[in-house]
Amino acid sequence: MQRNHELEQALSKVSKVLEGIIPVCMYCKKVRKDEKSWQQMESYISQHTEAQFSHGICPSCFDDNFSDKRAK
Known part of the structure; x- marks a missing residue:
């Protein structure tokens, strides 16, 4: 019984892979x-996994986008 519960919990954690x-x-x-x-x-990844993003x-x-602005 306990093992079944543990397996169900593990499955719920990997269900969004x-x-x-x-x-x-x-x-x-x-x-x-x-x-x-x-x-x-x-x-797409957020909808299909439990991942969250931080930008x-x-x-x-x-440097590519702001280096010329810093030099002014």
Whole structure:
């Protein structure tokens, strides 16, 4: 009885695991939902897993997008 309960709890934790191939646009990184629609990767992953996102900016992107603005 206890073992069955433990197995059910474990199954509920892994029930939202992505498997297989996820079609992703090589430019914008959107995920293809069906033949005609695409959605942001973060939104797709949030809908299919328990993952949550926190956004930031890496040093390379910061330099690429803001370095000229800092020099002024």
